[in-house]
Amino acid sequence: MIVILYEYVMGKGRDSMNTNKMLSEKFYEVLKHEGIVTIITWGKGEPHIVNEWNSYLVITEDERILIPAGLMHKTEENININNKIKMALGSKNVVGFDNYQGTGFVVEGTARFFDSGFEYEMMKDKFSFLTRVLEITVTSAKQML
Ligand SMILES: Cc1cc2nc3c(=O)[nH]c(=O)nc-3n(C[C@H](O)[C@H](O)[C@H](O)COP(=O)(O)O)c2cc1C
16 A cells, blocks of 8 residues: 555656656757757737757756857847747657658747856857857747647
8 A cells, every 4th residue: 555655656756747847858859950940039019030050959957948149139129028939940850740750849938138157158168159148948849740
């Protein structure tokens, strides 16, 4: 009885840890293949689109997405008005649902820019061109294909 209870509690613990994970293994696989990321922000006006490379996304332990920003001034203006962000990325080289050759994700979250601190220095070492880091806190990451 105690063993069953223990397994139930531990099992639930494991399940809830998994549910907390927003980014799947498939998502990480996509990042290993080059492709174009599209990031959409909207302040008060029309949606604004910028691009990034898959290989430039850095994922932190707690699944925030860090992106090197060299320009992205309009994006930053928008974020300062409305911090919501949508992002799409994919790769033809990663198998999707039902063995389809290709997959992609739509990510939603909130964003901020920062230009100092440990994570800024870590990103600057990787991408010398950056002037700020765009950080996305993911609220959903849906596989689309
Ligand atoms: C494939 C691709 C990759 C890009 N990578 C970056 C990048 O790493 N950092 C960046 O600031 N802009 C990058 N850009 C430029 C942005 O898409 C954007 O046009 C520019 O940053 C200006 O942003 P803004 O309109 O928000 O001011 C890239 C563009 C393309 C097409």
